[in-house]
Amino acid sequence: MPIIALLTDFGVQDIYVGVMKGVIWKICPDAQIADLTHEILPQDITAGALALWGAFSFFPQGTVFCAVVDPGVGTKRRAIAVQTRYHFFVGPDNGLLWWAISENDVIKVVELKNSSYFLPNISSTFHGRDIFAPVSAYIAKGTSIDEFGPEISVDELVKLPPLRASFGSQTVVAQVIHIDRFGNAITNLRRKDFEAWLRDAVCHQWFATIKGKSFESLNRSYAEVSEGETLLLFNSYDLLEIAVNRGNAAQLLGIHKGDQLEVRKKEVK
Numbered sequence: 001m002p003i004i005a006l007l008t009d010f011g012v013q014d015i016y017v018g019v020m021k022g023v024i025w026k027i028c029p030d031a032q033i034a035d036l037t038h039e040i041l042p043q044d045i046t047a048g049a050l051a052l053w054g055a056f057s058f059f060p061q062g063t064v065f066c067a068v069v070d071p072g073v074g075t076k077r078r079a080i081a082v083q084t085r086y087h088f089f090v091g092p093d094n095g096l097l098w099w100a101i102s103e104n105d106v107i108k109v110v111e112l113k114n115s116s117y118f119l120p121n122i123s124s125t126f127h128g129r130d131i132f133a134p135v136s137a138y139i140a141k142g143t144s145i146d147e148f149g150p151e152i153s154v155d156e157l158v159k160l161p162p163l164r165a166s167f168g169s170q171t172v173v174a175q176v177i178h179i180d181r182f183g184n185a186i187t188n189l190r191r192k193d194f195e196a197w198l199r200d201a202v203c204h205q206w207f208a209t210i211k212g213k214s215f216e217s218l219n220r221s222y223a224e225v226s227e228g229e230t231l232l233l234f235n236s237y238d239l240l241e242i243a244v245n246r247g248n249a250a251q252l253l254g255i256h257k258g259d260q261l262e263v264r265k266k267e268v269k
Contacts, residue, residue: 002028002030003031003034003062004024004028004031004033004034004137005033005036005065006034006066006067007038007040008020008038009042016126017035019129020068020128023133027138028137028141031137036052040069044069045069045071045160046178046257047069047178048067048096049095049096049097050177052067059087062086064140065100066133067097069096070091070094070096071094072092074127077092078093078112079091079093079111080093080111081110082097084104085107088139093158094158095159097157098159098160108146109153109154109157110149111150117138117148119131119134163188164188165193167193171263172263174189174240175187175188175260176255176258176260176261178257179255183243183251185255186240190239206265210259211259213242213253215230218234220233222245225245228246229244229245231245242261
């Protein structure tokens with residue numbers, strides 16, 4: 001059975017998600033629909049991009065990801081479908097899909113122009129229902145993405161900054177890209193990049209600072225420190241995270257999206 005995974009900032013209080021599912025099932029009754037999340041903060045493209053990036057690799061080959069965090073709905077921003085080696089992605093061209101597709105072998109990108117695959121009446125405020133849901137359903141049914149519109153280059157797409165920290169010989173500068181519902185501050189520092197940096201270092205000792213708080217070690221789990229204590233760990237995304245055991249690190253330390261965490265090598269005397 002075809003799988004369509006939905007990610008939106010619509011919440012579950014209103015009918016928007018349910019209506020999208022109805023549209024999908026009318027076109028592709030066999031579709032299994034997975035709700036990745038509908039609780040992305042309104043218009044938070046970066047949070048949606050991170051969630052999509054963190055989720056797609058766990059889904060079977062052929063899954064269609066329909067992602068809608070779309071503050072530019074109704075404007076000239078493009079609607080796109082992307083075919084990668086293993087998956088399909090449908091959504092607005094505003095950076096939402098970028099982190100996920102940039103780590104895939106992209107086969108083709110098309111701009112959604114063929115209105116015969118849309119709903120008959122296109123709302124200027126609900127392309128999730130009128131464009132993205134039906135296109136996703138047709139892809140799940142086996143329609144080639146060539147049918148939806150002209151091919152465009154990956155280079156033409158709206159891009160987010162790379163999901164990577166900045167590395168120097170003595171320092172790493174990571175940026176907080178997301179605060180989750182627990183108050184954990186997630187950075188763009190990847191475990192594999194950090195470990196490679198340490199391997200290249202003459203000295204493996206380091207310290208990290210953010211908002212006046214210093215760390216000199218990593219933990220493997222939240223409960224390795226006492227309740228209320230801060231810690232650094234690599235989370236399930238394998239991204240470095242500032243956390244508090246049974247607490248809220250963002251509130252405790254005053255951390256916001258965009259804040260920087262700096263890692264420095266210790267000088268050995």
